[in-house]
Amino acid sequence: MAEHLELLAEMPMVGRMSTQERLKHAQKRRAQQVKMWAQAEKEAHGKKGRREQPWKEVSGLGPRKQVLFPPSVALLEAAARNDLEEVRQFLSSGVSPNLANEDGLTALHQCCIDDFQEMAQQLLEAGADVNARDSEGWTPLHAAATCGHLHLVELLISRDADLLAVNTDGNMPYDLCEDEQTLDCLETAMANRGITQDSIEEARAVPELCMLNDLQSLLHAGANLSDPLDHGATLLHIAAANGFSEVAALLLEQGASLSAKDQDGWEPLHAAAYWGQVHLVELLVAHGADLNGKSLVDETPLDVCGDEEVRAKLLELKHKQDALLRAQGRQRSLLRRRTSSAGSRGKVVRRVSLTHRTNLYRKEHAQEAIVWQQSPLTSPEPLEDEDRQTDAELRLQPPELSPAESGAPEGLARDKAHHTLAELKRQRAAAKLHRPAPEGPETFEPGLPVDTETSQPDCGFRTPGDPPLLKLTAPSEEAPVEKRPCCLLM
Structure with a gap:
């Protein structure tokens, strides 16, 4: 096929051709293009055959597999297909039923989502952890209660599933359940175990208490509280995302940075706004968090907020902060004017x-x-x-003057x-x-x-x-x- 420069050089000539001549010229160029493509394909196949021939001669085997999946992925894929036989083979070959993917999701989680009761029974008999948690603290009971799978909820409760397990949003299984029969089953089980409102509140406070204890240990060790952890997030990011008010207050008291950014450019206020922690939003803004701070993609906390209540609070705080800044600006300008005219003000008054x-x-x-x-x-x-x-x-009557007023000028x-x-x-x-x-x-x-x-x-x-x-x-x-x-x- 002709080169690009050759085609450009032909353009004036093609413009002077008639319609029939242009059609013939185009057909000629297309034939050249097909011929050159066929020749390139033939050369490519010849090179590939020469590369594969020595390997076949040495190994004496056919083509081998190039893609291998880890056991966790294979087990989860078989459980998602509800393939009982393949899952049984994996388990009998020594594959652990508690293997999880990058999000912490186990095969038992997947069965509770998809309502595969027989598969869940098989995994539990093989030793699957009934209280396994994914990256957001969800247990299989959370998944079954959310989806309203009554039989799976009963199965997990019979296996001593934790009824007070709290995920990262602070929710227990019964908080997420909307099915009436499933919710009644959960509440009955909680009553049978003697769970009261006080025990529920204590269970909700456990994650924050654990973080407080860890924070006290870090303070005694003299650690820097603004050091980045996983994904560049600091302790204040974690406290803001989880809604830990006491932890956040302690961190701010110890001088934790409000402007620290994670790998996405998020500040702690971004995390609080994204996860809907309205109390943390108020706390951070009260300590000087920037409502206009931007991430790597120029997103402010208001941009990443999805909760309407938190969004309304952010807008309210932003209006108050803008009004305060305008008032401070007017005071500063007035002070500058007073300072600039202070040197001449007294003289003007005296004149x-x-x-x-x-x-x-x-x-x-x-x-x-x-x-x-x-x-x-x-x-x-x-x-x-x-x-x-x-x-x-x-x-006849001259004015009587006191000694102090007897001077001639005053008399005059x-x-x-x-x-x-x-x-x-x-x-x-x-x-x-x-x-x-x-x-x-x-x-x-x-x-x-x-x-x-x-x-x-x-x-x-x-x-x-x-x-x-x-x-x-x-x-x-x-x-x-x-x-x-x-x-x-x-």
Whole structure:
């Protein structure tokens, strides 16, 4: 047959051919392909014959068997076919009836699943273990009770099968039985043996107690509790899968790793979720297990969970954990903002405070400047009498000051406060009488700041320098000055 490059080179030529020519060309290529295949088959058979000839000449025997099965597989296969004669030959040849496959399943297990009563009787008479356990702790009685095979259950009970055997899921044979007659048989047998609820609970706690004892021995020996065991699983994986709360709590107390992974990349939380151990799920998450941890195939604990109750619990815990993380993130961002602005926050407050105080001083002195600007001739008579009365009272009755308050600046401040009050009274009276404010060379609105550099009030006459009451500084900082009459108000 033509090579691939040759076929590619022919493509332009084939495209220019007519339909009949293309058919003839295809038939020619197919004939070449069949011829080359026949030749290759002939060469292959010739090489095979040359390899087998020396072996036949030396051994003088026919072809020998190339596939051999171990006795356990052969016995299980014969029991699954319910071949009593072949199983009898195996047993008589010395094959043990307790041989099991890689999952721990024995021939007696298989008979109890398939309801082969005669085969089970033959295996038991040959010495089969009636309480043999597979890799998940199932006994033949578990299998017979689950399938509802009443006669096999009666047979196993007559052979002293353990009625309190607990599998890895924590179930006894009667827990798995749904057939009414079979369940009644199991409960009757339990009552006849004197089994009570306390003994049932004790039997359920035996596996965890055994693991606790083993764990105490490891702690005394100083072993690392996070070392991987079979399939890379740690002790915490085993406790999580089996629902051993006390063992898991002890392991976590001793610092067992929550992020340890087995060969499949599963963490202990994966095992608890897969096996439906809701209490272990809560315990592991409470100690910080990662709900978003992924296995080698990117599966989270929620992905491998098949139990609806456990799935609902995982979703609830995930929502709570996400909300907590968001709240912590907001707190951290707020803390960072506070930390970044802490250096300038105090300065900003102090600048605002100083500015505010300066504005207050400006307003007060602006109002005082208005008092000095107004003339008594333009003021209404009632207001003039009131102001003169107030001034006369001040002259006749000077304020009594304590020694601490007898300083000149504070006395001046009180004097300014008096004139400010008088001005406010004058403004209220003018508003009531609907009279316009007195006009002067330059009018100031009360409450507005006065610029000392650009504006100065026009008082009937001036003294050298700025009047003391027009200086826009704090009163406490002014030096005591001698009062001079201004604008005929004093």
